[in-house]
Amino acid sequence: MRIGVDLGGTNIAAAVVNNSGEILLKISNPTMAKEGQEGTVNRIIGTIKELIEKYDSRAEYKGIGIGVPGVCDIPNGIVKFAPNLFWKNVPIKEILQKEFNIPTYIDNDANAAALGEAWTGAGKDKRHIVCITLGTGVGSGLILNGDIFHGAQTAGELGHVTVLEDGPKCNCGNTGCLETLAAAPGIARIAKDAVLEGKETILNNYVQGEDFTGLTAKEVFDSAKEGDLVANKIVEDVARYLGLALANVINLLNPELIVIGGGVAAAGETLFVPLKKVVEERALKDLYNDVEIVAAQLGNDAGIIGAAALIK
Ligand SMILES: [Zn+2]
Structure with missing residues (x-):
């Protein structure tokens, strides 16, 4: 026990x-x-x-x-x-x-x-796994040879990999970290900007006057599913940034499995389909063929x- x-x-x-x-x-x-x-x-x-x-x-x-x-x-x-x-x-x-x-x-x-996830979840029976959690931030962990890889101290900070050189400012002090573009607050911020620019989108329905609290990442993914063009463009961008980061990780580590969890991952196929497309385009073919990209199974x-x- x-x-x-x-x-x-x-x-x-x-x-x-x-x-x-x-x-x-x-x-x-x-x-x-x-x-x-x-x-x-x-x-x-x-x-x-x-x-x-x-x-x-x-x-x-x-x-x-x-x-x-x-x-x-x-x-x-x-x-x-x-x-x-x-x-x-x-x-x-x-x-x-x-x-x-x-x-x-x-x-x-x-x-x-x-x-x-490696023990009893999506990564059971796999030895080389990259886990990424997309929530209020981006958390990630590397399982290599069946155990956590720590590097010299705290390896696996995928949330702070640069995916847009002059992108938004991150809490870590850098700009354009994955976390600023693919975690829930970043997605909500991009949606807010789209509404403020006066774009024609059903995202407007979630805004009341100056109050944007009803417009979160979930509404963006829901609107994308309903065919909203602006929301779909935002999801495509999220998939592209995340795909760039994952393709780099695949080329570097040759994992067998990438497990994606957290609130943003609940978007399901709306996110996974464009994401897999970007990864396929960017990662080396042999390494892409070795890896499966799946949803986390254990939740909280x-x-x-x-x-x-x-x-x-
Ligand atoms: Zn950062």
Whole structure:
């Protein structure tokens, strides 16, 4: 039996996971990150205690795995920097091991999600996998030879690959990162610009006066499905930027599988069809023939299952 923890900016989800990667019991509590580092650490401890009590307080646990939204010093189990949690240099591995006397493993949340998909999701039985999550940001993890590839520290930052040299400014300081053009806020921003330019489009129906909050990435994909030309052009652009990034990754790493998850990926074939076309045009033929591009299977559970998979 293992304990997997998915630490998010909004919720702490924890589950008892068996050695086949099945969730036996899952609970979730609010992170309340704004209340500070110590409070969040205490809520993680409280959530794990609650889970153990609810499942079986006498069960033996092989380990605790935790996926964290930030940059980690993995061997030492320290969260170096997690902006959404307001964390700096938190020795979470040591804290949890002391509290529970159970071996503890940490990794970045995108890496954990990739490992989850590799263990029981879309990547089962595959050894070279690139996972990309398109949500409020772009998260990605590389599974090479069946394990997370960390590089010197934190490899696999596909969200910050440049796809448009003089594109929009990114939170990282660069311009034209994939994240600014293929994550949900970027897509909503491009749609807003199209409406402000006075283009004839059903996207206008989601805007009330100066209020653009009803116009999100989902409305863009829905409108594209309905045949709206402006929305289709936006989706085509998203597919092109994402396709460029993925073709480069395919030429570099020769993966067998690319798994795409997150809210934007819920657009399904509306996104996947033009995306695959761009990848086919851009990637080397032999390498393109080796790779399958598929939707993620585990949804929000990927992080928790992957966290449990961190346990050696
Ligand atoms: Zn960036």
